[in-house]
Amino acid sequence: MPDKTEQEIIKNWKGNLSNPKVSICCITFMHENYISQALDSFLMQETSFPFEIIVRDDGSSDKTAEIIRQYQKKYSKIIKPILEPENTYSKGIRATPAVFKKAIGEYIALCEGDDYWTDKDKLQIQVNFLDNNKEYNGSFHDSLNMYDDESKNDLRIGNRDIDEDVDTASLIYENNIATASLIFRNNLGELPKYYQETKKGDYAVAVRVSEFGKLKYIPRAMSIYRIHEGGIWSLKKxxxxxxxxxxxxxxxxxxxxxxxxxxxxxxxxxxxxxxxxxxxxxxxxxxxxxxxxxxxxxxxxxxxxxxxxxxxxxxxxxxxxxxx
Missing domain, CATH: 1.20.930 (Transcription Elongation Factor S-II; Chain A)
Known part of the structure; x- marks a missing residue:
């Protein structure tokens, strides 16, 4: 947990705390070994605007919810937990729509509970770009893979050619957006059928973002994608x-x-x-x-x-x- 107090984090914010510029949306399940690092990486963001952290735990049986409560106690104005008493995904209820409905920020930034951000200026960089370029609906950046032994692989995107301006066609063709790198305008509305009926939810959200405008690629690694046995997708066949x-x-x-x-x-x-x-x-x-x-x-x-x-x-x- 950061040494910074809540007051130290918000002291440079301009605007009303009840009207955050960014809603950080974090979905977590059985992430007791990782959730602290994710929350720390959100709280280290240095911004000129207020942000909220909406973190939803889907009925974890480990200590994930307990850790979230500890953070919320210290940062009660910033962290807004949704703690499900039992797992809802197993009942066919998707977490993302519920979290998006709670988000009141002008922008939504994504990061799952087992990933984290590595750059304190990440939010400010992406928000500055979107504020000044209204024709874009979102932006994303490079990311690094990390295994349980904390060895890092090459950049997920930086070692490949990629268009700096990404539309729906190039996004579908490349599928190269790391979830923890994505920030977009809070204008998606109800998520369409192609989201509701797929397990590739993050990919579907990115496609939905592109329906409302192109995305800007920022060639700077500012997040980590973990590959571990507990990850939903990382090690599946x-x-x-x-x-x-x-x-x-x-x-x-x-x-x-x-x-x-x-x-x-x-x-x-x-x-x-x-x-x-x-x-x-x-x-x-x-x-x-x-x-x-x-x-x-x-x-x-x-x-x-x-x-x-x-x-x-x-x-x-x-x-x-x-x-x-």
Whole structure:
């Protein structure tokens, strides 16, 4: 817990505490080993504006809720906990919409309870940009991966080419926004069906943000994404990732009517089937592999005949030859 008092944090804030500029939304579950670092990273932010921290624990059976209560006791004007008595996700209730409804800030910043921010100026940098560039609906920045042994990987984005201005098409194609890096205008309204019916909730939220305007990429690492056994997505099998991706992209295809967007989504569906076919080969499930590559081909033929799938077949054949 920070040594700073609540008064020391808010002393430079301009504006009414009851009208925060930013709502930091944090969803947590069974994060007793991580939640303190996340909350500390929020409280270390040096801003000229007021912010609130809405942290929702989904019925954790460890000490996560107890830790949140301790922080709320010290920072009662800033931290606004939502402590569920029992797990709601297992009942089909999503945490994000409930947290968004509580957020009253002009902007919403995201960070899950097992991730954290590393730069005290993160919020000020992103808010300054959005205040001065009304045509953008959000911004995101680079992030580092971290394993349980605290070893850090390369930048999640910085080692790849990326457009500084990201629209819906490029966001769907790249899927390169770390949740803890995202801040956006509080204008999303009710989250659409493609959010409600997917497990890729963070990805879906980012897509929703892009519906209202482009996003700015800031090439500066200001957050950490943890990869650990307790993470919902970090260590799940690749097959599960691809199955969820296929489901999500199909939901996007139904939702968006723009032909150019549908073309991008079709490429993603096809590539997910391709990668799934490789996963099945590696597990020596050849029949499933063949079924997936056939699905990939049929999608291209049915939806966009101009797209080429031959390279996928060539790669698959190469892999089969290597297995002999």
């Amino acid at each position: 690749q097959e599960f990732h691809e199955l969820e991706a296929i489901k999500f992209y199909n939901l996007l295809y139904i939702y968006f009517k723009n032909n150019n967007l549908r073309k991008v989504i079709t490429i993603k569906i096809n590539f997910s089937y391709y990668r799934q076919s490789i996963n099945y080969i590696r597990n020596e499930q050849i029949i499933f592999s063949i079924k997936n590559i056939i699905k990939s081909i049929s999608i291209f033929e049915r939806k966009h005949k101009s797209l080429s799938y031959k390279k996928y077949l060539k790669e698959l054949i190469k892999y089969l030859i290597k297995r002999k």
